[in-house]
Amino acid sequence: MxxxxxxxxxxxxxxxxxxxxxxxxxxxxxxxxxxxxxxxxxxxxxxxxxxxxxxxxxxxxxxxxxxxxxxxxxxxxxIVKTFQNPQLFGELTVFENVAVAGHLRLKRRAGWRRVATLLPARHGSDDDLHERIERVLALCRLGSVRDQPAKSLSYGGEKMLGVAMALMCExxxxxxxxxxxxxxxxxxxxxxxxxxxxxxxxxxxxxxxxxxxxxxxxxxxxxxxxxxxxxxxxxxxxxxxxxxxxxxxxxxxxx
Ligand SMILES: Nc1ncnc2c1ncn2[C@@H]1O[C@H](COP(=O)(O)OP(=O)(O)OP(=O)(O)O)[C@@H](O)[C@H]1O
Ligand SMILES: [Mg+2]
CATH class of the missing domain: 3.40.50.300 (P-loop containing nucleotide triphosphate hydrolases)
Incomplete structure (x- = not known):
């Protein structure tokens, strides 16, 4: 059980x-x-x-x-809970919101050392994180809106982004x-x-x-x-x- x-x-x-x-x-x-x-x-x-x-x-x-x-x-x-109204970063893109959630998880594991690089580089050492973000975006059907600012999402899109962010905590x-x-x-x-x-x-x-x-x-x-x-x-x-x-x-x- x-x-x-x-x-x-x-x-x-x-x-x-x-x-x-x-x-x-x-x-x-x-x-x-x-x-x-x-x-x-x-x-x-x-x-x-x-x-x-x-x-x-x-x-x-x-x-x-x-x-x-x-x-x-x-x-x-x-054990991870999604919020009824998730706290999103409206100006950041969908991809970036999911990335930040991934870094929060990383923060829990590794402390605040990586806070300066909160957003992943497009290339380089964050391949693993990138791969996880892509997987989560695909799973949540958010691939087509990945580069849109979170504030432009529909209410349903916002809620799905909340689920995606929770999923970054695995x-x-x-x-x-x-x-x-x-x-x-x-x-x-x-x-x-x-x-x-x-x-x-x-x-x-x-x-x-x-x-x-x-x-x-x-x-x-x-x-x-x-x-x-x-x-x-x-x-x-x-x-x-x-x-x-x-x-x-x-x-x-x-x-
Ligand atoms: N922090 C709190 N302090 C005092 N009372 C609370 C608190 N949280 C919930 N309650 C009370 O506990 C009861 C259960 O509330 P809860 O929010 O768990 O219900 P719910 O089943 O989720 O309702 P809904 O379907 O409306 O979301 C309610 O009477 C509510 O007013
Ligand atoms: Mg309730």
Whole structure:
């Protein structure tokens, strides 16, 4: 088991945002996380990525306890979260944004020695970095806009660039918080293909999204969270039809 979440609880004052939640993540899985607004989904990803420390419970990653680890340590260990609205350098090109993300990873490994050469030379010692950037751009279908400034991208393009930047950290598990929100139909199809490709290339995915159609088809397995607690788990097609899940979304008594 790659990641085990055991009895995880997070309280903010009197509010229990995540409540005694347990599940496991196997290598190569695409796990879909469903749940109404405010049910604790983002908080859960923030706990896994170390942004928040849990009130109680355990996170076991490849047999190792993650509690108390800082976000950058967790990212360096292979669990990387994309942001709902990624911080992009608008004036820099798509290629350069991805390059900077690659250097941030390098920085974690090698310290700030390379800060003076934040952008890679077109030729020379950065061949390995260049190759990785090209691979990531191709994987994210960003090759055709590589030389455009990031600020010229569509909203869907921006979000895809956020995914590309996260990929430069070479995650084993990528956590995506609503990657489909605000995207048009074509962009959703593109996102679906990219995420399937990522899995084919060996990345394990945890995806939150309100688009039940998109995520229901994409995920191998689903969990549904309501008031911070897991109320259902299993194949998305089955889980999303469960009475408790329909009630959570629509209110009890709904036909
Ligand atoms: N830092 C915080 N401090 C206090 N309360 C918080 C904090 N973060 C989240 N909460 C609360 O925890 C609950 C769960 O929020 P969370 O953002 O995890 O829900 P969500 O399922 O991601 O919702 P959405 O679908 O709207 O994104 C909410 O009641 C929210 O107000
Ligand atoms: Mg959220």
């Amino acid at each position: 790659l990641l085990e979440i055991r009895n995880l609880t997070k309280r903010f004052g009197g509010l229990t945002a995540v409540s005694d939640l347990s599940f496991t993540l196997a290598e190569g899985d695409i796990l879909g996380i469903f749940g109404p607004n405010g049910s604790g989904k983002t908080t859960l990803l923030n706990l896994i990525s170390g942004v928040y420390q849990p009130t109680s419970g355990r996170l076991v990653w490849a047999g190792e306890d993650l509690i108390g680890r800082r976000p950058h340590e967790i990212a360096a260990g292979g 995650p084993r598990v990528l956590l995506l918080d609503e990657p489909g929100s605000g995207l048009g139909q074509d962009e959703i199809r593109n996102l679906d293909e990219v995420l399937r490709d990522l899995r084919t290339h060996g990345t394990t995915l945890v995806v939150i999204d309100h688009r039940v159609g998109f995520l229901g088809r994409l995920a191998d397995r689903a969990i549904v969270i309501h008031h911070g607690a897991k109320i259902a788990e299993g194949p998305p097609g089955d889980v999303l039809r469960e009475r408790s899940v329909v009630d959570a979304y629509l209110g009890p008594g709904h036909a």
